Amino acid sequence: MATTRPSARQPLADKMYEVLLGQFMDGLWSPGQSLNIGALTRELNVSQTPLREALARLEHTGLVRREALKGYRVAPLFTERELIKLMDARLVLEPAMVHEAARRTTPEFLAELKASIDELEHCAEAPRSASVRAYWAADERFHLRIAAQCDNPFLESAYRSLGGHVQRFRLFTELGASEAESPAREHTAVYEAMAAGDAEGAAKKMRRHIENAKARALTDRQAVDGD
Known part of the structure; x- marks a missing residue:
């Protein structure tokens, strides 16, 4: 996947949020799938801090969940x-x-x-x-x-x-x-x-x-x- 670099005017965490949300919209993530922060930082060419901020925002939307000692995971399907x-x-x-x-x-x-x-x-x-x-x-x-x-x-x-x-x-x-x-x-x-x-x-x-x-x-x- 091509690296997406932020514009000078947009905070990096905001840009990463949009990139990750776009990946959800494009069907690149499945319910319950693990989100490996290390792999994502390499793929998107960013540090962990803005990526973690973006994932925290996605957690508030309900799209991802954070599990103690396990990290982030795509939310499961609704019952x-x-x-x-x-x-x-x-x-x-x-x-x-x-x-x-x-x-x-x-x-x-x-x-x-x-x-x-x-x-x-x-x-x-x-x-x-x-x-x-x-x-x-x-x-x-x-x-x-x-x-x-x-x-x-x-x-x-x-x-x-x-x-x-x-x-x-x-x-x-x-x-x-x-x-x-x-x-x-x-x-x-x-x-x-x-x-x-x-x-x-x-x-x-x-x-x-x-x-x-x-x-x-x-x-x-x-x-x-x-x-």
Whole structure:
């Protein structure tokens, strides 16, 4: 793997965090896999200090875990119960966020949501190997932009605290064509309600989206158990 050197303006630990997260997004790490710091320092041509700082940040997202006397390891797959609890938390939080965001729409905000949906649709049509990273990034932008627009720092903070766990599920999930198309349609339904100024309708559409995402997540998790 080619060495990635940081820009002069970006702290090295931040750059290493982005590099490692990119490796997760590109499917280079598997659930439960050990992360050898010595090997990573040689591979990325950095010292251990910024790398450890980056791994500590990833630990806070839930993507990696630190084990006493053993070092860091990629987090295991969610259990079915954990997935249900994660999605139930989103069902409580995200309809409330979108309801508030729908009362505060701006042309710029709506344009950003539409751009993320366009990217989802584009990725759904592209070959899987070329689209997964961009697909999940577009999906995340849609939800994070709504979190920011709701103008409630406590709701936004609560959502961001779930973000790493949502990413953890995404990164170890296979992305089929039908599954890729459905979220784009569901995002569009939320967007259209928000663009119409229908806060209640937007909240209902978001709830339906999360319920459908929960069903897809459980199907994916059960498929893993069946392998």
